[in-house]
Amino acid sequence: DAMVIQNPRYQVTxxxxxxxxxxxxTLNHNVMYWYQQKSSQAPKLLFHYYDKDFNxxxxxxxxxxxxxxxxxxxxxxxxxxxLGDAAMYLCATSxxxxxxxxxxxxxxxxxxxxxVV
Amino acid sequence: AQTVTQSQPEMSxxxxxxxxxxxxxxxxxxxxxxxxxxxxxxxxxxxxIRQEAYKQQNATENRxxxxxxxxxxxxxxxxxxxxxxxxxxxxxxxxxxxxxxxSKLTFGKGITLSVRP
Numbered sequence: 001d002a003m004v005i006q007n008p009r010y011q012v013t014x015x016x017x018x019x020x021x022x023x024x025x026t027l028n029h030n031v032m033y034w035y036q037q038k039s040s041q042a043p044k045l046l047f048h049y050y051d052k053d054f055n056x057x058x059x060x061x062x063x064x065x066x067x068x069x070x071x072x073x074x075x076x077x078x079x080x081x082x083l084g085d086a087a088m089y090l091c092a093t094s095x096x097x098x099x100x101x102x103x104x105x106x107x108x109x110x111x112x113x114x115x116v117v
Numbered sequence: 118a119q120t121v122t123q124s125q126p127e128m129s130x131x132x133x134x135x136x137x138x139x140x141x142x143x144x145x146x147x148x149x150x151x152x153x154x155x156x157x158x159x160x161x162x163x164x165x166i167r168q169e170a171y172k173q174q175n176a177t178e179n180r181x182x183x184x185x186x187x188x189x190x191x192x193x194x195x196x197x198x199x200x201x202x203x204x205x206x207x208x209x210x211x212x213x214x215x216x217x218x219x220s221k222l223t224f225g226k227g228i229t230l231s232v233r234p
Contacts, residue, residue: 033222040206040229041227042225043208045221048221090162092162104214106164107164108154108161110160113160
């Protein structure tokens with residue numbers, strides 16, 4: 001089945017130690033998104049890629065970076081994780097908008113829960 | 118900017134009964150999509166139902182239906198014959214893909230629904 005896969009499911013990292021979360025998709029979607037979700041809160045968009053074009057949200061800290069080497073993969077790099085970065089990180093994909101479609105929407109991965117110690 | 122408001126943080130319903138989750142939104146746009154997403158304790162975000170704003174007919178998916186009131190900017194979710202597996206956090210979300218490639222999903226704060234046996 002076509003899907004969005006996030007690895008690892010759980011990640012523990014040390015305060016200040018760089019960490020990378022990965023996302024892959026078999027849907028061949030143009031757009032890939034990274035969301036941060038803290039406990040019992042709404043997901044917050046960090047950035048997204050439309051093909052190779054990177055789009056950063058204005059309030060995303062510089063500590064967060066992303067790479068998309070090809071259509072299938074997207075990475076979230078946290079350069080110096082702080083305790084406040086502990087959260088669930090959700091990857092999502094969507095195809096490019098080409099007009100009215102009853103099936104338009106996002107597909108989410110299962111998320112990576114990041115713990116900072 | 119669009120905003121999505123879910124004013125009820127928690128609800129509880131008896132198994133087999135019907136429950137309605139409320140959502141309001143604010144936008145100046147005429148064409149857009151609205152979604153309800155379910156996030157069970159396993160944490161994967163799953164699409165429950167979508168509504169295209171230009172369609173007057175309310176969307177339905179099996180036990181799930183919406184009451185879409187465009188003029189009132191209201192988009193409530195009705196769950197009929199509630200099941201234990203419906204226990205989850207539910208997010209209402211807005212997107213306007215007509216703005217182009219950088220359309221984004223805006224979430225409400227979510228509501229925690231508990232189904233009691």
